[in-house]
Amino acid sequence: MIRVVLTDIEGTTSSISFVHEVLFPYATEHMAEFVRDNAADNPAVREQLDAVARQSGQPPEDVDKLVDVLLSWIREDRKETSLKALQGMLWEQGYQKGAFKGHVYPDAAEYLTHWHDRGLRLYVYSSGSVKAQKLIFGFSEFGDLTPYFSGYFDTRMGAKKESASYQNILDELGVEPATVLFLSDVEAELEAAEAVGIRTAWLVREGELPKTNRPVMRDFAEVDELLKAR
Incomplete structure (x- = not known):
C-alpha cells in the first residue's frame, strides 16, 4: 500500500517553462548585483561562493570571476548545489x-x-535547492501549499538519475520502498528509483504517450486513480 508520495517539480507539479522562462532569466539578470551586494556581509552567501570557488578553481576573493562562473552554470543548466542555493536566495527576493x-x-x-x-x-525531490522548492510552493498561484508537505530533498541526497540517491531518501524516511510512489517526467529518474524498489508513475503532460510497462499519467487525477487501486 502506498503511504508516501515523492514528487519531482519541473514537468510534474509545475511547468518546465516557468523555470526556464521566468526563474532562470530572473537569476541571470540579478545574480551579479545580488552576489556583489552580499558577498562580504552575508555568511550564507559567502559560504556558497567559497564552494563555487572550490568547484571552479577560481580565487574566492575574485567576486567578478565567481559571478562569471555562476552565469555560465545557469546557461549550462548545471546542477551544482552551490548555484542552486544562491538561486534559491535570489528567487526568495x-x-x-x-x-x-x-x-x-x-x-x-x-x-x-x-x-x-x-x-x-508528501515529499519533494528536485534538483533545485530545498529553499527553491519551498518558495515555489509557498508563493504559488494557489497560495501557500507548503503545509501539505512533510519534507524536501535536493541534490544533497545525490543526483536524480542515480539509484543511490533514492536509497538515501529511503534511509532518511525509514520506510519500505514498496510503500513509496515517485512521480517524475524523466524516465531515467524513474529507472533509478525503481532500481531500489520504489514504485513509479511517469507524468507525460504533453505529446505522445511513450510505450512502456510502467504507469504513464497525464495529470494528478490519473495518479489518484493509481493510488486508489493500490
Missing part, C-alpha cells in the same frame, strides 16, 4: 517582491491537498 508567483498545475494543487487530507505523506 523575487517572490517576496511580487515579481512572480510559483507555477503549480491546478490538478497538482488539488490532489496534493486531497492526498495530505487522506493521510499520505
Whole structure:
C-alpha cells in the first residue's frame, strides 16, 4: 500500500517553462548585483561562493570571476548545489517582491491537498535547492501549499538519475520502498528509483504517450486513480 508520495517539480507539479522562462532569466539578470551586494556581509552567501570557488578553481576573493562562473552554470543548466542555493536566495527576493508567483498545475494543487487530507505523506525531490522548492510552493498561484508537505530533498541526497540517491531518501524516511510512489517526467529518474524498489508513475503532460510497462499519467487525477487501486 502506498503511504508516501515523492514528487519531482519541473514537468510534474509545475511547468518546465516557468523555470526556464521566468526563474532562470530572473537569476541571470540579478545574480551579479545580488552576489556583489552580499558577498562580504552575508555568511550564507559567502559560504556558497567559497564552494563555487572550490568547484571552479577560481580565487574566492575574485567576486567578478565567481559571478562569471555562476552565469555560465545557469546557461549550462548545471546542477551544482552551490548555484542552486544562491538561486534559491535570489528567487526568495523575487517572490517576496511580487515579481512572480510559483507555477503549480491546478490538478497538482488539488490532489496534493486531497492526498495530505487522506493521510499520505508528501515529499519533494528536485534538483533545485530545498529553499527553491519551498518558495515555489509557498508563493504559488494557489497560495501557500507548503503545509501539505512533510519534507524536501535536493541534490544533497545525490543526483536524480542515480539509484543511490533514492536509497538515501529511503534511509532518511525509514520506510519500505514498496510503500513509496515517485512521480517524475524523466524516465531515467524513474529507472533509478525503481532500481531500489520504489514504485513509479511517469507524468507525460504533453505529446505522445511513450510505450512502456510502467504507469504513464497525464495529470494528478490519473495518479489518484493509481493510488486508489493500490
